[in-house]
Amino acid sequence: MSLQRPTLTIRSLCLVLALMTGPALAAGSAGTGGYVSLEGVEQFRGVVDLSHGEPATVLRYLQLVAQMDEDLKEMGLDRRIVVAMRGGSVRYLRSDRSPIPHADQIVAEEIADAVAALDARHIRIEACKVAMDRFEVPADGVLDAVNVVDNTFITLIGFQQQGYGLVAIP
Numbered sequence: 001m002s003l004q005r006p007t008l009t010i011r012s013l014c015l016v017l018a019l020m021t022g023p024a025l026a027a028g029s030a031g032t033g034g035y036v037s038l039e040g041v042e043q044f045r046g047v048v049d050l051s052h053g054e055p056a057t058v059l060r061y062l063q064l065v066a067q068m069d070e071d072l073k074e075m076g077l078d079r080r081i082v083v084a085m086r087g088g089s090v091r092y093l094r095s096d097r098s099p100i101p102h103a104d105q106i107v108a109e110e111i112a113d114a115v116a117a118l119d120a121r122h123i124r125i126e127a128c129k130v131a132m133d134r135f136e137v138p139a140d141g142v143l144d145a146v147n148v149v150d151n152t153f154i155t156l157i158g159f160q161q162q163g164y165g166l167v168a169i170p
Contacts, residue, residue, distance in 0.1 A: 053088020119145030
């Protein structure tokens with residue numbers, strides 16, 4: 001199976017978040033990977049709004065978040081990253097994957113691994129209870145690393161009010 005490459009690359013994901021969380025100066029440096037937007041930034045704060053329902057795309061974006069975190073770590077930045085999952089993306093957060101269509105089982109397992117890897121990196125994963133109810137995902141049946149919240153719109157607005165940059169992935 002081949003995964004389609006999302007149109008938003010890791011570099012543009014970093015750039016969007018960095019532009020929203022730190023001052024941009026006139027020149028980049030090697031320590032910031034050439035990102036002018038990261039000059040002077042010591043703490044990188046980003047919230048990713050993930051609502052896509054196609055499992056291979058959900059997996060790829062979770063992998064991009066992990067790669068972004070690794071890139072920022074190599075730059076020596078303190079990182080605070082949250083992934084707010086809503087819409088169809090919540091269908092793949094089940095600990096019991098038997099309700100997931102057979103054709104999506106392998107990718108669902110890879111999503112579970114990606115979520116665990118993000119948790120190990122101290123990246124917070126929040127799942128929207130409104131979406132979970134719509135897609136019949138029981139709150140007590142989600143992956144251990146997932147934090148269920150009533151409504152991720154509140155998550156998205158609250159983190160932005162704390163200075164987190166937003167990346168919206170439809």
